[in-house]
């Protein structure tokens with residue numbers, strides 16, 4: 460196990476700031492007071508807040524140490540499938556943090572926010588160019604909210620046509636959030652099975668599509684990382700029966716510059732600009748899930764819309780068929796700023812992002828084939844899905860493999876998803892990993908597969924190099940302890 464980035468050492472014991480507190484210790488040193496002291500009225504002073512007393516170095520060390528307990532895209536390879544945990548250049552952070560952007564008050568009038576509105580308008584143009592669709596809204600604050608926005612628009616479209624429908628087709632390879640978004644609009648999901656090739660077939664869709672079905676939600680590439688090559692035929696079947704097509708475009712780093720979303724027959728698509736265009740996903744962090752639509756859905760887009768008149772930008776809310784606002788303010792502005800920095804840095808080279816994402820996934824897939832079981836050997840796009848069928852015979856499971864990777868210094872892949880694969884290990888290397896880093900990851904995976912045969916106990920005991928080994932994950936999620944006890 461030598462040669463992997465995970466080693467132990469300098470893992471420092473860290474208590475609470477309260478435990479480090481010493482009476483009278485302070486973090487500032489001010490010059491001696493040379494003016495008479497003014498006494499404040501008692502009612503202005505009140506109780507002293509209960510805060511720990513610390514020096515600056517106490518505080519800096521505490522938080523810096525805590526930051527090393529976590530793993531991030533800036534620490535190492537993070538192949539968490541479906542999340543696109545790629546490295547994002549720091550210039551994007553810098554630009555999003557410029558004081559004119561970062562300090563802009565949400566209530567600033569349009570006349571004083573022209574630069575921010577221009578930035579958003581320009582990002583909208585870029586998203587239209589990338590997807591080849593007709594109109595766009597940047598409002599949704601995340602991918603899942605983008606899905607909800609799209610489904611609310613499909614719902615509003617059918618209502619406007621005078622006949623609401625009751626169901627939405629949901630392939631088993633759709634992302635997990637898709638059925639939830641349809642259900643929130645009152646639609647019952649209609650499951651469809653995939654073929655042995657891992658994709659949806661026109662026959663399966665023809666069987667279930669009817670005039671009470673509002674449409675279909677398609678994740679393309681699907682959660683197996685496979686391109687839905689029947690998509691044009693499938694969307695035609697949906698349209699012929701008056702339905703609409705929702706495209707989950709969270710995985711745009713597999714398509715940018717190569718695929719024409721309009722030709723696929725998609726009516727509304729959400730884009731995870733966090734993931735594809737800078738800003739790492741994960742941890743429920745900041746996001747943005749713009750929706751891009753074909754012309755027939757434009758009247759239903761959320762308000763306000765950003766409109767350019769001459770060289771001025773305006774927010775326009777006059778749209779009688781709009782589904783309304785999704786939230787009060789563009790709180791996700793910094794994510795949008797990073798996305799524009801990303802598209803403008805790369806320009807036409809956004810195509811390279813797609814090429815490298817797909818190349819990297821296929822490289823990892825080719826190297827691990829045979830070492831791990833590959834339930835769907837078809838060519839994949841930006842991610843690939845293995846499972847633990849080979850290792851399971853010796854008692855080692857997907858969870859054990861994931862935990863052992865932590866010891867070797869790699870973030871685990873997504874595990875037990877997609878649900879169509881038992882014990883799935885969903886690997887998305889992303890476009891930002893070099894061949895050397897991919898080789899390191901692959902060799903760690905191979906070493907674990909060997910260990911699963913020679914010393915399965917070692918894999919089952921992992922991780923051993925971390926501060927905490929295997930927490931009770933269900934209990935940790937259900938019984939959050941968000942504060943320490945304050946010593947009296």
Ligand SMILES: *Cc1c(COP(=O)(O)O)cnc(C)c1O
Pocket residue numbers: 541542601602603604634636678707709710731746748
């Ligand atoms: C990440 C993802 C989503 C959800 O996006 P969030 O920003 O996490 O809400 C939806 N679909 C797919 C395919 C995704 O990868």
